[in-house]
Amino acid sequence: MQFIEPVILWGTLAVVVPIAIHFWHQKQGKLLPWAATQWLLEKQQQQSRGLRLDNLLLLLVRCILLILLAVLLAQPILNWASKKPAIxxxxxxxxxxxxxxxxxxxxxxxxxxxxxxxxxxxxxxxxxxxxxxxxxxxxxxxxxxxxxxxxxxxxxxxxxxxxxxxxxxxxxxxxxxxxxxxxxxxxxxxxxPRPYIVVKNGRRLFLNRAGQLVSSPLLDPALKFQAEPTHTGPIHTLVAFKNVREQQTVKASLAALTDVYGLDLLVEEKSVPNQLYDWVLTDQLPANPSLKTLYVVSGTVQHPTTDNVITTDETLTPQTSGRVETGQLPEWLGELLIRHYGLASFTQxxxxxxxxxxxxxxAKPKTEQQAGLQNALFLLVLVIIGVERWMALTKNA
Known part of the structure; x- marks a missing residue:
């Protein structure tokens, strides 16, 4: 038998509570008024040795009840009765x-x-x-x-x-x-081998040994690179925002990236049918995103399940975005791009x-098997609770 929550089995130690209460209750004793007490004076003067276990069956029922309750909460699974399937x-x-x-x-x-x-x-x-x-x-x-x-x-x-x-x-x-x-x-x-991309004028864009992004005519001979670049030529980019100020802000950030790293960005502002873009910056979540395309979607709190769709709840304008206000938008967009092409994967x-x-x-056990055992244990606990209450009321214990 296995348990989903075996830690709860420590709760079986609570069985000492009814035992302690039982002995304490008997130690105190009960005064029963009786007229013929003078005939028992000699008996009272004798020392009583040992412990008497009154209502032993009731004590046993209460102990079993606590143990069953701990086992029920630990969610046991019976796997010995069924034949183990082939893995x-x-x-x-x-x-x-x-x-x-x-x-x-x-x-x-x-x-x-x-x-x-x-x-x-x-x-x-x-x-x-x-x-x-x-x-x-x-x-x-x-x-x-x-x-x-x-x-x-x-x-x-x-x-x-x-x-x-x-x-x-x-x-x-x-x-x-x-x-x-x-x-x-x-x-x-x-x-x-490290990946790299070929940008404008045949320059290579890669991470050097210090982890810095470098644009150079030649690859670093001290490093090992892949045989073929991850991307060559213009990066077809679509910038499509409903907000005119956001459109202008993003285009200015892309222009800054081009000046610093020599990226060959072919920017379009209107989507062309059947055109596969390498980079899409927009404020609308894509209906059928392509795995080859990097999407940056602003103004949404939804979280897609694919790594090539990046969302932010900010509207990319100086008044509504901390990245834009502090001038970090070009750097952030550049990090997303180099991560998309795998250039930033060579870290510690x-x-x-x-x-x-x-x-x-x-660990997900079979639902039917677990539910059946849980229901049986729960029914047994209810029955024992009923038996315990009936015995306690009958014996006034």
Missing amino acids: TQIHLVQPNPTVADNFRFELAEALKKGERVIWANSTLEPIQADLKSSQSPGSFGPLTIQSAINQVNLSNTELHLYINNNQALADVPAIVVPSRFKLHSIGDSSTQ PLSQQELNALFVPS
Whole structure:
């Protein structure tokens, strides 16, 4: 038998309370007036040895009642009566070439065994033998991980999660995983090839060894970079706000980013049908957001479940936004952009203790099994309460 809340079983120690009350009640005794007390004077002068347990059955019923109540609150689960089902293996992999290459042997063995091996994206695309995804990885973060886990049928399965360990995982307080769970992560970020993007005039935009964003004609030869840039050429940007002042403020911030880092932003103010934008800044939540597009939505308190949709409840004007008033809007937009392209993922990885605290297992027993046992225990508690009250009233105890 297992318990969902085993800590409450310490409540069974309360069984000492009725026992203590019982002995204290007998120690005090009761005065019964009787005319022939002179015949008992000699008997009263004798010392009474030992303890007498009056109403022993009532005491036992009260003790059992407290123990059953503690067991009921601990929510027991009976799993010995049913045959344990076969456990299947599911491998959920971050759509990142570095992660796939690092765990190539484990994933190849899982594919040989016929186990389910899938990419952690919106479509849960099956992984082929070449370990290459037909989709762009897009923005990947803790919300993407949680969304992929929620989509997988985890009944009678053991989940294996393969991810890149970085500080971005700590953007959420916790990631809920099943009770059968194993984490496989790349802990040393220094050995991973860094991403970069190619901006105006062929300049490379990347993070240097100090973690600073650099725009340079050549990549740093002391660092290891990916074979291909994450993005090349103009960044198609849509700026569409109903508020004219907000529209002007955002466009000015994008112009400042272009001057500092040499970004090649192709800004449009009206949406073109069938045009896939790289960056959309607006005050309207997208109906069908693309994973390849970074959305920055102002003036909303809703929180989407995808990492590429960033929302803020501020209207981006100097009168309504602290970021705009203090001149931090260009910096904030730049951080969102480099995170979207993965440039900021090469920070100090989380420690093992931080990772263990981040992934919280959720044990969900079978609802029918738990409900049946809970109802039976609750009915038994009610019956024992009725028996205890009847015995107490009958014996005036």
